[in-house]
Amino acid sequence: MSDKGDKIETIENAGPAELQATRGQRFKRHCGRRWWIYLIATLLVILAVVLGIIFGAIPKIAQNSVNDSTLQVDAIAITNPSNERFTLSMNSTxxxxxxxxxxxxPQTFEMYLPPADGQQIVPFMTLSVGRLDIKDTLTINVSDVVTEILDKPAYDDFSSQVLKNEKLSLGIRSNPEVNVGAIKFKVDYQKTVELMGLNGLKGIKLFNPEVLETPMEDGTNMVTDGIIPNPSSFTLQVGDLTVDISVGPQPLGWSVVKDLTLYPGDNHVKIYNHINPRLLDVPIFVASLQAPNTNITLTANSTVFNGEHISWLEKPLHEAPPVIAILNPQ
Incomplete structure (x- = not known):
């Protein structure tokens, strides 16, 4: 009986030994059997965090950097004008x-005049640029790009503001692709820059009037030297600029500046005048040409380049108030 009782006692003591295993020991045994599940879960969490940084944080950081950036247009050149297109160069920082x-x-910038509240943006020209490495100071220079006029009324308005105003605003936007290593994503780029305009060609000065004893073949019977100031950063090829000239209410005739290109700063030009021949027979008029500080009224008539009237130059110049030039400034 004792042997049987000892056997039963041994069996009874086996149960409590198993129950006495700690929770930590049971968890270790569980992890040991299912370690691969936890490894995969951990990798998925890490991957989710990394993808969140790549596709969430990095694009947001890039967009914020674009939003906080500034743009300065240093120079714009509009040459070879026609009523459909022109050649554009632009330097900016x-x-x-x-x-x-x-x-x-590589991206394409759209340019427009900032619209009034509630109105849509109307781009009037574009400018394509190649790859740009993003730096704290980034120079963007594009030269001699043939540019189509996308919207003629909008471009007419822009040209008018360039010619008439002391200052104007220009909107520039694009949707470039940013490359961070092998990661690529789009950002919205939109800036408004302030530009100096030609200010109505104010401040023209005339010097050295010379009456020709024998008129030129085109009828020019007086030539003068002139200075046309351009306070802007625009270089603007105009072509042949014709203006009507008068002193007060008295018409004098008309004048031509041939092959005119306005560069920033003072532009020294030769002016070919077609004065009413009867005035040249009046000694008092001829003598007045030497008087100091005489106001000559200039009213733009036409602009012609390569035999074509350039409407987006001609119309705003013709509609602008007359310009007062000073003959023989002292």
């Missing part, structure tokens, strides 16, 4: 702070 090494893929 962008300032930003990029926390990562990146670059823009």
């Amino acid at each position: 962008a300032h930003s702070h990029s926390p990562v090494s990146a670059h823009f893929s």
Whole structure:
């Protein structure tokens, strides 16, 4: 009986030994059997965090950097004008702070006049640029690009503001692709820059009037030297500019500046005048040509380049108030 009782006692003591295993020991045994599940779960969490940074944080950081950047247009040249297109060059400088090494893929800038509240943006020209490495100071220079006029009324308005105003605003936008290593994503780029205009060609000065004893073949019977100031950063090829001239209410005739290109600063030009021949027979008029500080009223008539009237130059110049030039300034 004792042997049987000892056997039963041994069996009874086996149960409590198993129950006495700690929770930590049971968890270790569970992890040991299912370690691969936890490894996969951990990798998925890490992957989700990394993808969140790549597709969430990095694009947001890049967009914020674009939003905080500034753009300065240093020079614009509009040459070879026609009523459909022209040649465009532009130098500009962008300032930003990029926390990562990146670059823009080739992109196209759209240019427009900032619209009034509630009105749509109407681009009037575009400018394509190649790859740009993003730096704290980024120079964007594009030369001699043939540019189509996308919207003629909008471009007429732009041209009018350039010619008439002391200052004007120009909107520039694009949707470039940013490349951070192998990662690519789009950002919205939109800036408004302030530009100096030609200010109505105010401040023209005339010097050295010379009456020709024998008129030229085109009828020019007096030539003068002139200075046309251009306070803007625009270079603007005009062609042959014709203006009507008068002193007060007295018409004198008309004048032509041939092959005119307005560069920033003072432009020294030769002016070919077609004065009413009867005035040249009046000694008092001829003598007045030497008087100091005489006001000559100039009213733009036409602009012609390569035999074509350039309406987006001609119309705003003709509609602008007359310009007062000073003959023999002292």
